[in-house]
Structure formats: C-alpha cells, structure tokens
Amino acid sequence: MQGLAMPKAPPTKIPEQLPDLMEEDAGKGVSTELSDFAFWLDDIDRNWDWYKALLALDEEGNNRPIIRLLKAKAPPVSISVHLADVFNRYDLVPRKTTGPKARPTYQRSKAMIVLESAVQEVRERARRIPREQAIEKAALRRKLNPDTLREACDGKHGGLNRARRGDPPKFSAKAKAAK
Numbered sequence: 057m058q059g060l061a062m063p064k065a066p067p068t069k070i071p072e073q074l075p076d077l078m079e080e081d082a083g084k085g086v087s088t089e090l091s092d093f094a095f096w097l098d099d100i101d102r103n104w105d106w107y108k109a110l111l112a113l114d115e116e117g118n119n120r121p122i123i124r125l126l127k128a129k130a131p132p133v134s135i136s137v138h139l140a141d142v143f144n145r146y147d148l149v150p151r152k153t154t155g156p157k158a159r160p161t162y163q164r165s166k167a168m169i170v171l172e173s174a175v176q177e178v179r180e181r182a183r184r185i186p187r188e189q190a191i192e193k194a195a196l197r198r199k200l201n202p203d204t205l206r207e208a209c210d211g212k213h214g215g216l217n218r219a220r221r222g223d224p225p226k227f228s229a230k231a232k233a234a235k
Contacts, residue, residue, distance in 0.1 A: 106135045168219050174198045
C-alpha cells in the first residue's frame with residue numbers, strides 16, 4: 057500500500073514591489089538592544105546588565121559600568137569567562153607613565169602591614185592586660201607612634217580603613233609634591 061501524496065501548495069508569487077519596499081525600509085525597526093540581537097546567549101542567562109557593561113567597554117571604551125558592577129556584586133559564573141577575556145584584552149584603567157606603579161588594592165604597603173599587625177597584637181594582648189598597656193607595648197615593639205596605633209585600634213585611621221575596604225590609597229599633599 058502506498059502512502060497518500062500530499063497535495064502541493066500553489067507556488068507563492070512574490071509581489072513585484074517587495075524588493076523595493078525592503079530596500080526602502082532597510083534598517084528601520086531593527087533593535088540594537090543586546091538582548092534582541094545576541095541570539096547566542098542562553099535564554100536562561102539573564103545577566104543583561106553584565107553583558108551591557110561589557111558591550112559598553114568594547115564599543116564605547118566606557119569602563120564605568122563594568123567597574124560599578126564589579127564593586128557592587130560578585131560576577132555570576134557565566135560572566136567570569138567574559139571578564140577573563142576583557143582583562144586579557146584591555147588595560148581597564150590607564151596607568152600614569154611616571155612615578156612608581158600603583159599598588160593593587162588587594163595588597164598593603166609595608167607601613168600598613170606593620171600597623172595592621174600591631175592592631176592584631178593589641179587585640180590579643182588586651183585579653184590579658186589593660187588595653188592602654190597593650191597599645192604602648194605594641195607601639196614600642198613596632199616603632200610606631202602610640203597615638204597612631206590607638207587611632208587605628210579605634211577604627212579612626214583613614215588609610216587602614218581604606219585598605220580594609222579595598223579602596224585605593226590616597227596620597228598626602230607632601231607625597232604629591234615630592235613627585
């Protein structure tokens with residue numbers, strides 16, 4: 057038994073004016089929104105703010121959106137490969153050409169390391185001896201000004217607070233003048 061043949065649809069005639077209409081309307085109504093043209097991105101991956109920030113960096117050289125997002129929240133796993141690519145391709149913050157290279161925010165200067173370790177020592181000693189005595193001993197041992205160490209222990213040392221938050225260091229007027 058043979059299968060039934062499907063009847064063929066009559067050939068569709070293309071209106072003669074269609075190519076002219078297509079040319080006339082070329083480029084109109086086409087979205088340039090990333091979510092509309094990035095068909096290769098998984099429908100489940102809705103990290104459009106990250107993709108838009110990457111696009112702003114690539115197309116406009118604008119690094120503010122990506123830096124704002126990186127400071128606000130951890131990047132999703134699906135974005136990490138794209139961030140690695142960006143870090144390989146770009147120098148996101150132009151470096152000054154003179155003077156010493158800027159210290160990364162995740163590192164500490166030697167002075168900050170000494171101060172941070174003195175604060176830790178005060179916290180540990182303050183369990184056994186009075187706090188003021190712990191500050192005096194730690195300052196003497198590390199050759200620090202006791203007032204500076206006291207301020208740091210009280211959370212009032214700006215440089216140490218910025219380092220703990222991961223903010224870039226601020227240079228004093230003397231340091232700027234020396235450069």
